[in-house]
Amino acid sequence: MLSGRAGSRAPNTVSTDMELHHDIAGLRRSVATARQQGHSIAVVPTMGHLHEGHLTLVREALSRGSFVVCTVFVNPMQFGRNEDLDSYPRTLEDDRRNLEAAGCHCLFAPSVREIYPHGLDVHTRVSVPGLSEGHCGAGRPGHFDGVATVVCKLFNIVLPDIAIFGQKDYQQLQVIRAMAADLCFPVRIIGIPTQRAASGLALSSRNSYLSSEQRDTAAAIYRILRQTADLLKDDGTVDYRQREQNALDQLREAGLEPEYFSICAADTLKPASPEDRELVILAAARTGGTRLIDNISVTL
Ligand code: AMP
Numbered sequence: 001m002l003s004g005r006a007g008s009r010a011p012n013t014v015s016t017d018m019e020l021h022h023d024i025a026g027l028r029r030s031v032a033t034a035r036q037q038g039h040s041i042a043v044v045p046t047m048g049h050l051h052e053g054h055l056t057l058v059r060e061a062l063s064r065g066s067f068v069v070c071t072v073f074v075n076p077m078q079f080g081r082n083e084d085l086d087s088y089p090r091t092l093e094d095d096r097r098n099l100e101a102a103g104c105h106c107l108f109a110p111s112v113r114e115i116y117p118h119g120l121d122v123h124t125r126v127s128v129p130g131l132s133e134g135h136c137g138a139g140r141p142g143h144f145d146g147v148a149t150v151v152c153k154l155f156n157i158v159l160p161d162i163a164i165f166g167q168k169d170y171q172q173l174q175v176i177r178a179m180a181a182d183l184c185f186p187v188r189i190i191g192i193p194t195q196r197a198a199s200g201l202a203l204s205s206r207n208s209y210l211s212s213e214q215r216d217t218a219a220a221i222y223r224i225l226r227q228t229a230d231l232l233k234d235d236g237t238v239d240y241r242q243r244e245q246n247a248l249d250q251l252r253e254a255g256l257e258p259e260y261f262s263i264c265a266a267d268t269l270k271p272a273s274p275e276d277r278e279l280v281i282l283a284a285a286r287t288g289g290t291r292l293i294d295n296i297s298v299t300l
Pocket of ligand 1: 045046047048053056164165166167194195196202203205
């Protein structure tokens with residue numbers, strides 16, 4: 001059934017027969033068949049409401065693996081009590097169509113019950129201390145435990161060779177890289193550059209909460225990230241804490257409510273010191289109640 005579909009066709013060919021599984025057993029059978037046929041398995045974990053950023057990940061997966069599984073699961077374990085779990089956009093039919101048009105081979109869209117049959121009060125959680133603690137982890141306690149736990153489960157369900165994530169969620173990517181290395185997952189983790197609107201605003205499922213005015217306001221996040229990155233490269237000032245304060249003021253002046261703006265060492269995510277050459281600047285800010293994140297990498 002699989003032969004002639006995965007691997008043997010051109011990556012851009014429109015597929016009309018993408019598989020859809022809601023249950024773990026069905027997905028496992030499908031992946032096992034693909035593997036028996038010699039395919040390499042690439043997975044793209046998402047929470048759905050797919051946009052061009054997600055589809056770029058899928059295209060990358062198609063160029064690196066010959067059987068591509070995209071997962072759509074709004075993971076309740078990574079949402080805090082007062083967050084947008086209930087209102088998070090769920091558009092599975094559109095997602096299915098977009099994935100099929102992109103040439104994805106298999107969509108795994110499990111229910112919460114399928115992933116957490118006994119509820120969220122699980123016996124085992126995966127925690128990546130250190131990397132999970134600052135930045136988004138400070139404002140969203142338990143968030144990265146939820147992410148690491150569900151990605152660990154998805155890796156054990158799909159058994160991929162390759163997993164594709166976006167650099168837009170930079171801290172998440174570092175957490176997942178560390179989790180995969182520490183737990184000896186035989187999975188190659190690939191990070192893909194952030195896809196943006198013409199204004200510079202990072203594409204995000206949560207952008208659908210924004211009015212057009214709020215979208216304009218939100219574009220200041222990347223503008224200020226870029227300006228700060230340019231300053232770090234150009235004038236060599238290493239008073240990073242002062243730079244962070246200036247950027248927080250600029251975000252407020254642009255009409256945003258900043259949560260953090262952190263100039264960090266790219267690998268540890270600790271506050272950057274003058275000796276660090278590879279930096280990442282991480283930012284989170286709200287407009288109209290919508291929380292947005294973005295980042296920029298800087299090599300000095
Ligand atoms: P999400 O559905 O928001 O959990 O995102 C699923 C995956 O898509 C994550 O690896 C994200 O980092 C990635 N992603 C989300 N937005 C973008 C974007 N604008 N560019 C690249 N990757 C993205």
